[in-house]
Amino acid sequence: MSALSRREWLRNTGLGIGASVALPGLLPAAEMARVLGGGVSYADMLAQLERDVTTARRAAGPIRLSFNENPFGMSPKAKDALMNSWGQHTWYMPPIREEIRRTFAQHVGVPVDHVLVTQGSSEVLGILALAYGMEGGEIVAPWPTFEDLPRWGETLRAKVHRVPLDHNLDHDLYTMDAKIGGSTKLVFVCNPNNPTSNLADDRALRDFVTTVSKRTPVIVDEAYFDFVDVPGHKSMVDLVLKGESIIVSRTASKIHGLAGLRCGFAVARPDIIAKLSQYVTGDPNVFGLHAANASLQDIEYQTFVKQKNAEGRTMLLDTLKKLGKKAAPSQTNFVFFQSGKPVEQLQKHFLAKGFQIGRAFPPYLDWCRVSIGTPEEMRQFVAELPAALA
Numbered sequence: 287m288s289a290l291s292r293r294e295w296l297r298n299t300g301l302g303i304g305a306s307v308a309l310p311g312l313l314p315a316a317e318m319a320r321v322l323g324g325g326v327s328y329a330d331m332l333a334q335l336e337r338d339v340t341t342a343r344r345a346a347g348p349i350r351l352s353f354n355e356n357p358f359g360m361s362p363k364a365k366d367a368l369m370n371s372w373g374q375h376t377w378y379m380p381p382i383r384e385e386i387r388r389t390f391a392q393h394v395g396v397p398v399d400h401v402l403v404t405q406g407s408s409e410v411l412g413i414l415a416l417a418y419g420m421e422g423g424e425i426v427a428p429w430p431t432f433e434d435l436p437r438w439g440e441t442l443r444a445k446v447h448r449v450p451l452d453h454n455l456d457h458d459l460y461t462m463d464a465k466i467g468g469s470t471k472l473v474f475v476c477n478p479n480n481p482t483s484n485l486a487d488d489r490a491l492r493d494f495v496t497t498v499s500k501r502t503p504v505i506v507d508e509a510y511f512d513f514v515d516v517p518g519h520k521s522m523v524d525l526v527l528k529g530e531s532i533i534v535s536r537t538a539s540k541i542h543g544l545a546g547l548r549c550g551f552a553v554a555r556p557d558i559i560a561k562l563s564q565y566v567t568g569d570p571n572v573f574g575l576h577a578a579n580a581s582l583q584d585i586e587y588q589t590f591v592k593q594k595n596a597e598g599r600t601m602l603l604d605t606l607k608k609l610g611k612k613a614a615p616s617q618t619n620f621v622f623f624q625s626g627k628p629v630e631q632l633q634k635h636f637l638a639k640g641f642q643i644g645r646a647f648p649p650y651l652d653w654c655r656v657s658i659g660t661p662e663e664m665r666q667f668v669a670e671l672p673a674a675l676a
């Protein structure tokens with residue numbers, strides 16, 4: 287593909303916008319280096335991305351602070367990898383399928399046979415429900431949480447025990463444990479949890495997962511692991527390596543900004559991976575695999591996104607504190623706070639100001655979930671908060 291047509295392609299498809307001016311920050315790294323001129327570092331490119339991305343997002347409609355997406359999109363190096371894989375879309379079994387398995391295994395420190403690559407981490411949850419939660423079985427999950435596994439369970443006519451979060455918005459591990467019986471096929475935990483954004487107490491969750499997995503498989507959803515800022519915080523992947531019946535799910539949708547390209551991962555014992563493999567419904571697409579493979583190795587980009595997310599998150603949490611609003615201690619790319627108003631009212635207010643925010647999460651009907659945008663977007667958003675919450 288020529289440089290010009292690549293530029294056109296990106297202009298029309300990058301971040302889903304049809305920006306009428308070329309925004310260098312949205313280009314792949316190789317192209318950006320050419321446009322910005324010699325001697326440009328990767329840090330310069332990321333700074334350019336930050337300068338351009340809000341303009342592009344504004345041009346696309348209301349700023350999306352609703353689905354916990356990465357406002358910066360995919361890394362410039364991931365765009366390079368995607369563009370360079372052009373042509374492989376005609377292949378079955380592209381070599382990247384095994385390559386990304388190796389990259390991810392290395393990334394989380396497990397042997398390759400402990401990894402399954404899926405169409406987003408939602409597919410991990412779906413195939414777990416298929417593999418373990420079939421008719422007559424029971425599933426235990428906190429509530430509210432990410433809904434896919436409970437929903438899949440109910441579709442498959444499993445009985446789902448939704449255990450309300452405790453008064454700190456934490457998993458009520460004691461009650462969850464009490465709900466586990468002879469028919470329980472699967473226990474779900476989500477850490478950090480969505481929609482609440484908080485991280486479970488590490489010791490308590492580890493003890494719970496270790497003990498419970500001796501009775502029934504436990505799925506630990508770590509979609510937001512990459513945003514956690516607690517020093518020394520560890521994934522539960524090490525428990526998988528101890529041979530427990532634990533499945534950890536991770537995703538390329540969040541810090542890697544690839545939600546639309548559908549790439550996720552399960553980490554589990556090889557026998558569990560083999561069982562889950564029997565239920566996959568298709569293969570992830572080749573562009574997503576190339577982009578995710580490059581992004582997993584692009585540590586500078588992950589650090590950049592994490593820092594910018596922390597910047598925007600602090601801005602929002604500080605403003606809420608000044609306004610006297612209660613918020614969960616977020617360790618994710620979103621914040622959950624008690625606005626004191628029906629969320630529909632806030633959604634309407636913010637839409638009129640050009641922002642789309644999260645929906646209601648019963649029973650927390652006067653709470654609101656706001657995904658973190660770029661620092662510039664968050665500056666604009668927090669300036670609106672006093673009027674919105676008055």
Ligand SMILES: Cc1ncc(COP(=O)(O)O)c(C=O)c1O
Nearest residue numbers: 406407408432480509537539550
């Ligand atoms: C906790 C959690 N798990 C899983 C997912 C699914 O992500 P994906 O299927 O894009 O990997 C999400 C998406 O928002 C989520 O919040």
